[in-house]
Amino acid sequence: MSRIGKLPIKIPENVDIISNQSEITIKGKFGTLQKTIPEILEIQQDNNILNVNLKMQTRTGRALHGLYRTLINNMVTGVSQQFKITLNLRGVGYRAAVQNEFLTLNLGYSHPVKLLIPEGISVEVVQNTTLNLTGCDKENLGLFASNIRSWRPPEPYKGKGIIFEGEIVKRKAGKSGKK
Incomplete structure (x- = not known):
């Protein structure tokens, strides 16, 4: 059992x-x-x-x-x-905005990324760089959060990207110059 x-x-x-x-x-x-x-x-x-x-x-x-x-x-x-997931946007010029039922993300691409917000999930944008996702279905909420994150996963050299709150990004040392 x-x-x-x-x-x-x-x-x-x-x-x-x-x-x-x-x-x-x-x-x-x-x-x-x-x-x-x-x-x-x-x-x-x-x-x-x-x-x-x-x-x-x-x-x-x-x-x-x-x-x-x-x-x-x-x-x-x-x-x-309800369940809550918080995402932070780290990077120069990274912003988010909610327009009607779409989430618009500026992530350094030549075009803004528009994502349809699924039914049952509410998105709140705090200071353009913090996203608070809330919903009663844990599975759909996690799927939507991972879909957002897939556009810019955190990279180890500068720490830029979309990061879950409380997540630690292991940083790497960059190239060292000639001696």
């Missing part, structure tokens, strides 16, 4: 959970999330506690047990509190 999978999930007061054999829907203050559940797992709800149980002990069943418990826990956390 999975150590993660057997942990109970505490349900906050403002979260409603509707589950049937193959699907779980979680509604909260910040949105609604839905996930398909494999047949080998079952969901039990008692008062404010949710348990993910394994019907049959198989190798793939044990692997899915912990995975789906974590995914459901992330869904509960997302609809009740």
Whole structure:
């Protein structure tokens, strides 16, 4: 039995959970999330506690047990509190702006980069160089953040690029001159 999978999930007061054999829907203050559940797992709800149980002990069943418990826990956390990712733009002339449903990035290319902001994700630009991304779906939020970062990953010589908050970029020494 999975150590993660057997942990109970505490349900906050403002979260409603509707589950049937193959699907779980979680509604909260910040949105609604839905996930398909494999047949080998079952969901039990008692008062404010949710348990993910394994019907049959198989190798793939044990692997899915912990995975789906974590995914459901992330869904509960997302609809009740939301997830937040902060990106910093480091570089001369690097800027960001939000226009309608597009995020416009100036990253040193000959043209600005325009990205469509996915539904359910909100983007806040602070002082042109800091992006605060918030959303209730952790998977989509991480995908959008990595898509933004892929335009200018941090480089080790000058430390320029798009950097997650708290990330440490290992710096390298440049070329040394002739002696």
